[in-house]
Amino acid sequence: MSTFNKGDKLEILRTTTTTNITPAWFPATVIDSPSPSGTLHVKFTTLFVEKNRKNGTRKRKKIKDYVSLTAGVIRRVPPPEPHRRFVVGEEVEVLYGCGWRRAVVKEVVEDGRCTVVVGGAVEVVVENRNVRVCCSTASGFDSQQEKSTDELVLQSPKPTKLRIICSKQNSKAAFFQKGARVEARSYEEGYHGARYVATVVGTVGEAKFLVQYDTLTTDDQMQPLVEMVHVSNIRPLPPIIRREHRFNMLEEVDAWYHDGWWVGVVTKVLANLKYVVFFWTTNEELELHHLDLRSHQELINDKWVASFSVRFTFRI
Known part of the structure; x- marks a missing residue:
């Protein structure tokens, strides 16, 4: 049984009266650790309630609620796949009505959008960043994502070398x-x-x-x-490494460029989660966003090794 901590990001399955398509997974943040009674105090990210002030104005506040840990309505936030391409007929989840709802891709548009049918009833056009792979239903809070050894969360900004050991069945x-x-x-x-x-x-x-x-x-x-x-x-496909911190100077990365992943090194750390990356194979420097980068990994003797500091001498 896993333990949630204050500040953890989750998704809660619930219904709302704002739309007739139900249910949906709504983003939320843990306020307190689980209570002895088996409930979790959370604050929703996209759901609000309006309250009257004494001066007659109205104020919007994020909804807070207590959720049972045993009701099968809590799951971890799935890892992002910013460059995922979807196909017609694929079952997905779409951010619609402030929550993630089941949908089916009806048409793929070339400008980074697609048409989906939400809940088998409503047809909408959405940007690909608001569409994701259909996640499995939560089983309490002991999700398969927590059990997976293929996903890592990095919390230390210090340069280090991480060795990821895969099971023997991954031959x-x-x-x-x-x-x-x-x-x-x-x-x-x-x-x-x-x-x-x-x-x-x-x-x-x-x-x-x-x-x-x-x-x-x-x-x-x-x-x-x-x-x-x-x-x-x-x-x-390499394991997903979820970066809790920014990439560092001279860190070796893979960059999404020209429809593929290219190995490069960070030469400048800019504002607004942007970086300048140098590609030694093409002798180019490009300005890229954080979401277009991932930690560079190599598969060595059937083991994933991720290096977070550049492995060669480089002059800027």
Whole structure:
């Protein structure tokens, strides 16, 4: 059984009278540790109540409530996937009416939006940042996300090296079966050092696989690109590392650029969660937002190793 602490971010399943589509998961913050009676005091992030002041004006205050830990209505906030691409017919969750609700993608629009049908009744156009993968229903507060060893929360801003040990069942054979999600590395001119997210769609002998890319298309841009890749150039998706602090100067990172992840190093830390990143494979410097970066990780001897300080000498 997990323990919640003051300040933890959660989502609470509840209904509202503001919309006829129910229920929804509403973002909230823990106010106090769980009580002996098994309830949790929370303050909602997007739900408000209006109260009258003595001078006749009205004031909006965030709703506070007590939620039972055993009612199956509490879950951890799922990790963000800012570059996730959705497909028609996919079941998702959409931020609608101040909460996350189940929906189905009806149409994908090229400008970073999609049309979804919420609750099987309401059709709306939303930005992709307000759409996410459909999360599993909470089982009390002992969510699968807490049990996973593939997600880390970093709380120390000090440069360090983190070793992530995966279980033995995460062998290449298991990861690279048909349908496995992978990252494929390219050595073509102009793409050296980039990795692209793809899905394994077939095998060619024992050492090569057919992969279908998420973001790369054929020359006519009509179909997703499918190509044969040697086993040495693909790897499973790296574990999610949730950054509680900003990236540091000279920290090695992966940057989302030109539809793939490129290895670079932070050369400047700017305001508004922005950075300047240098790419040694292309000799470029770009200004990027925090959400476009992730900690660089390498799969060494079937173990994920994340380095939070640059591993080479670099002159600015």
